[in-house]
Amino acid sequence: MHTRKRQGTDFVEPDLPITPMLDMSFQLLAFFIITFRPAPTEGQIALALPKDERPGAVTPRFPMDVPPAQLTVRVTAAANGTIERVTISEPGSAVFAKDLGAKVEAVRDELATVAAGLSRENRPARLTLELDEKLIQEYVVQLMDTGVRAGFADLSPVPIDPNRR
Amino acid sequence: MSHGGSDKCEPNFTPLLDLVLQLVMFFMLCANFVMDQTNVEIKLPSAIAAKALESTVDYAIYLNVNEQGKVILTASDQFTDTEGKVTDTLDNAEQVRIFLVRRAKEDLAAAGPAGKDKPPRSVIVLRVHKECSFEKTYAIMKACRQAGYLKVQLRAIRHSGAE
Numbered sequence: 001m002h003t004r005k006r007q008g009t010d011f012v013e014p015d016l017p018i019t020p021m022l023d024m025s026f027q028l029l030a031f032f033i034i035t036f037r038p039a040p041t042e043g044q045i046a047l048a049l050p051k052d053e054r055p056g057a058v059t060p061r062f063p064m065d066v067p068p069a070q071l072t073v074r075v076t077a078a079a080n081g082t083i084e085r086v087t088i089s090e091p092g093s094a095v096f097a098k099d100l101g102a103k104v105e106a107v108r109d110e111l112a113t114v115a116a117g118l119s120r121e122n123r124p125a126r127l128t129l130e131l132d133e134k135l136i137q138e139y140v141v142q143l144m145d146t147g148v149r150a151g152f153a154d155l156s157p158v159p160i161d162p163n164r165r
Numbered sequence: 166m167s168h169g170g171s172d173k174c175e176p177n178f179t180p181l182l183d184l185v186l187q188l189v190m191f192f193m194l195c196a197n198f199v200m201d202q203t204n205v206e207i208k209l210p211s212a213i214a215a216k217a218l219e220s221t222v223d224y225a226i227y228l229n230v231n232e233q234g235k236v237i238l239t240a241s242d243q244f245t246d247t248e249g250k251v252t253d254t255l256d257n258a259e260q261v262r263i264f265l266v267r268r269a270k271e272d273l274a275a276a277g278p279a280g281k282d283k284p285p286r287s288v289i290v291l292r293v294h295k296e297c298s299f300e301k302t303y304a305i306m307k308a309c310r311q312a313g314y315l316k317v318q319l320r321a322i323r324h325s326g327a328e
Contacts, residue, residue, distance in 0.1 A: 022185065042215070042320050043321060045215050136299070140319075
């Protein structure tokens with residue numbers, strides 16, 4: 001019977017140097033931890049676009065059972081683009097425009113009160129934001145945010161009519 | 166009797182290395198990659214009511230509007246004006262309108278005869294710098310409307326309001 005003779009009795013264990021790899025990994029980890037900056041979460045606020053004023057342009061009309069309540073918030077801006085004065089009015093109503101000063105909190109409270117009343121009547125509402133052209137985007141979004149949080153889904157930002165200033 | 170004085174005592178680095186490599190992989194994947202459709206120079210206003218884009222609307226047109234009211238085009242976009250000059254910004258509302266009309270035509274052509282190959286983009290997401298005046302923003306909104314787009318959304322940083 002043929003027997004195989006084992007050659008080289010010394011068994012050499014393969015040695016994988018982990019330490020330098022670990023050093024490099026720690027350096028990479030440190031780099032990514034230091035440079036890590038999570039991206040802010042972005043979201044959208046939907047808005048109704050202005051009417052197409054060109055001749056012959058057709059604006060789609062959607063049938064509604066109940067005519068929506070029209071509410072207008074007019075905002076004038078200071079020279080630096082911040083809010084100067086806010087008034088709220090309902091076109092066609094006997095109530096005059098209500099002056100809310102320059103605080104967005106006052107607008108929020110007033111809109112919430114109006115929205116609650118309309119909700120009880122089960123009446124849709126349309127909020128028109130008449131904004132000063134100088135008003136900066138930060139306040140535009142802040143006012144739209146206030147409107148949405150108060151319960152208005154149909155928001156339309158438009159510039160103040162220069163004839164009605 | 167020997168108590169193993171000559172035995173070499175080595176810590177086991179392998180699980181530690183596994184963990185570190187996993188952490189490295191996590192940070193690499195979560196690194197703040199610049200998205201193609203967004204511009205990092207645009208500082209957005211914040212809003213509590215801002216909602217995430219609906220999953221059904223994953224194919225929108227992004228317009229990045231800077232502080233001066235100019236639309237900054239992404240790296241993949243270019244605009245050729247009426248004089249044949251190629252630019253990477255849209256300086257006025259008329260240029261925005263022409264750009265969007267061209268985009269709509271391209272989208273409709275890509276959609277194929279049945280309109281099912283690649284649905285045309287119907288939503289415009291406006292990423293407007295928080296210092297941009299409403300006059301400029303409104304001009305762009307009007308241009309979107311004139312180009313035939315009806316759905317426009319303003320983008321904002323979502324925050325919880327707990328401040």
